[in-house]
Amino acid sequence: xxxxxxxxxxxxxxxxxxxxxxxxxxxxxxxxxxxxxxxxxxxxxxxxxxxxxxxxxxxxxxxxxxxxxxxxxxxxxxxxxxxxxxxxxxxxxxxxxxxxxxxxxxxxxxxxxxxxxxxxxxxxxxxxxxxxxxxxxxxxxxxxxxxxxxxxxxxxxxxxxxxxxxxxxxxxxxxxxxxxxxxxxxxxxxxxxxxxxxxxxxxxxxxxxxxxxxxxxxxxxxxxxxxxxxxxxxxxxxxxxxxxxxxxxxxxxxxxxxxxxxxxxxxxxxxxxxxxxxxxxxxxxxxxxxxxxxxxxxxxxxxxxxxxxxxxxxxxxxxxxxxxxxxxxxxxxxxxxxxxxxxxxxxxxxxxxxxxxxxxxxxxxxxxxxxxxxxxxxxxxx
Numbered sequence: 001x002x003x004x005x006x007x008x009x010x011x012x013x014x015x016x017x018x019x020x021x022x023x024x025x026x027x028x029x030x031x032x033x034x035x036x037x038x039x040x041x042x043x044x045x046x047x048x049x050x051x052x053x054x055x056x057x058x059x060x061x062x063x064x065x066x067x068x069x070x071x072x073x074x075x076x077x078x079x080x081x082x083x084x085x086x087x088x089x090x091x092x093x094x095x096x097x098x099x100x101x102x103x104x105x106x107x108x109x110x111x112x113x114x115x116x117x118x119x120x121x122x123x124x125x126x127x128x129x130x131x132x133x134x135x136x137x138x139x140x141x142x143x144x145x146x147x148x149x150x151x152x153x154x155x156x157x158x159x160x161x162x163x164x165x166x167x168x169x170x171x172x173x174x175x176x177x178x179x180x181x182x183x184x185x186x187x188x189x190x191x192x193x194x195x196x197x198x199x200x201x202x203x204x205x206x207x208x209x210x211x212x213x214x215x216x217x218x219x220x221x222x223x224x225x226x227x228x229x230x231x232x233x234x235x236x237x238x239x240x241x242x243x244x245x246x247x248x249x250x251x252x253x254x255x256x257x258x259x260x261x262x263x264x265x266x267x268x269x270x271x272x273x274x275x276x277x278x279x280x281x282x283x284x285x286x287x288x289x290x291x292x293x294x295x296x297x298x299x300x301x302x303x304x305x306x307x308x309x310x311x312x313x314x315x316x317x318x319x320x321x322x323x324x325x326x327x328x329x330x331x332x333x334x335x336x337x338x339x340x341x342x343x344x345x346x347x348x349x350x351x352x353x354x355x356x357x358x359x360x361x362x363x364x365x366x367x368x369x370x371x372x373x374x375x376x377x378x379x380x381x382x
Contacts, residue, residue, distance in 0.1 A: 005029045005172075005201040007351060008192060010179050010215075012038035014046075014155065014336055015329050016207035017162035018344030021080075024169035026348060031199060032163075032171060033192065035178035035211070039159035042209050042336060045306020046155035047232060047254045047262045049245055050338050051095055053111075053120055053147050061363035062315050066335065069342035073151065076341050084164035089257045092151035096130060096137070096144045098248045098291065105142040112145055121149045136241050139291035141248075152245055152254060155337050162340070182217050182326070189325040203351055205327040210272065210309040212330040221322045223366045225331055226310045229271035231280040232264035235288075235298035242292060251287040253295075260301060263288040265334075269310075276303045308333050318346055318364040327351070328366040 007023055009016045012034030023030045032038075050073060052066040077090045099105035108124075115122045123146040130137055130144045167173060174196070183191040183198060191200035206212045210227040242255040254262040263284045281303055288295050311317060311331035316339065321328050329347050332339050349355040362368065 003197065003199050005031045005199065007031075007203045007205060008033060008199055008201040009205045009207055010192065011035075011206065011208035011212065011330075012163065012173065012175065013041055013207065013209050014039065014043040014159040014162060014340045015209075015332060015343045016205075017159055017166055018340045019205060019207060019329055019347045020171045020344075021162050021166035021169065022344040022348035023351065024166050024171040026352065027170075028348075028351075030166070030171040031201070032166070032173045033177045033179055033194060033199065034173065034175050035208075037175050038163045038173060039156055041211075042306045042308055043159040044156040045230070045232065045304055046337050047252065047264055048153045048155040048158070048337050049095070049247075049252065049254060050151045050153065051147070051245075051247065052338060053115060053122060053150065054095060054097055054145075054247055058114060059118070061359045065342060065346075065360060065364075066338060069339050070150070072341035072345075073153075077153070080158075080161040080165050083168045084161040086157055086161040086164060088158040088161050089154040090151060091153075091257065092149065093244055093255075094146065094148045095150040095245045095247055096125075096134065096146055098130070098137070098144045098246060099142040100140070100248045100291070102142060104249045108143075108145045122147055134242060134244050134246075136292050136294050137246065138293050141291070150245065152256075153337065154256065158337065158340070162344070179215055182215060182323075184217070184323070187324055189323055203325055203327060205329055205347060205351075206321075207329040209330055209332075209336075210307045212309065212328065219322070223317055223321075223328070223331075224312055225317075226269060226312070227272045228308045228310050228333070229268040229273065229305055230265035230308055230334075231268075231276045231284070231303065231305045232262055233281055233284050233303045234301040235261045235263070235295060236301045237261055237295075237298045241294045241298070246291065248287070248291060251284060253288055253292060261288075261295065261298060263295075272307050274305050276305050308336075315363055316343070317366040318343060319350060319361065319366050321366045 006028040052070040181193040246253040310333040316331040317328040
């Protein structure tokens with residue numbers, strides 16, 4: 001068993017696998033260490049929306065990063081599918097951001113004016129026009145922001161595609177291999193301890209989502225990650241009910257190829273369990289039925305929960321930590337699927353010293369100043 005690598009990636013979620021894929025493409029010797037199975041946590045629980053414009057009403061490095069990542073998918077998906085043999089059901093079906101209250105209408109109109117001024121592909125639809133675009137939307141609403149360029153994937157399959165493509169490029173994967181301790185020498189990380197022995201590398205990337213902070217010896221300077229549990233339900237329809245992804249102020253409905261319709265998602269800050277509460281199921285079904293009454297005729301499929309990693313300011317941590325040789329790629333909150341395409345490339349660029357965008361370097365640095373808690377960016381994608 002090889003125990004010496006150029007880079008160790010701790011965490012086999014979507015962003016760990018994306019990073020491993022990009023590094024392996026560049027001929028780095030990469031190992032991914034996963035505490036259970038690849039894609040077992042938030043990456044398999046996500047609804048897979050690629051909504052880069054759904055909550056942004058001002059220019060920011062986050063907005064630029066999100067749009068840049070979304071724009072990578074049309075070329076990246078065929079590449080991954082060819083190498084991995086996994087279909088990820090990528091569709092660019094557009095998103096209707098529904099104004100289900102007057103307050104939400106004002107918020108969305110502000111977003112529309114900003115994004116239109118910036119030249120983004122966005123339209124404002126009246127309630128009558130919404131129902132012309134998608135007649136299944138019959139519940140009370142006050143119009144919608146229509147974002148044609150947004151799409152979706154099946155998140156578990158995309159995670160698997162990243163992992164298999166990384167393996168094709170030469171990356172090694174070690175499932176059921178939790179990291180117990182960092183190995184440090186002269187103030188630098190040089191490897192990790194696992195139940196199966198020690199692994200060594202010049203660079204170690206923590207990509208363990210909400211679990212990234214749980215390795216001993218990280219120290220008080222390591223940035224905070226807040227777990228936020230989310231619950232979803234899935235229904236099955238015998239004939240298509242919706243064409244577009246629908247996102248209201250506090251829930252979403254995502255029609256999937258094959259007949260599944262996902263309704264999500266709750267937000268339970270500080271919780272990390274996988275149990276789905278009866279109240280969550282009731283809440284999500286009620287919301288979905290109120291906007292799209294035809295869903296009452298759907299059959300029950302399943303329900304599940306996942307744990308999202310949130311940062312204090314809503315921006316992910318992508319970069320060098322305070323410990324030399326230790327990097328962090330976590331804190332994507334509800335945007336992990338959307339940001340995965342660029343996260344892998346950006347982390348590979350950082351490791352190789354090729355990352356040039358100074359705004360992104362500062363905005364996503366794990367060492368940025370978080371002494372005062374900022375208002376987090378509202379999550380938009382699961």
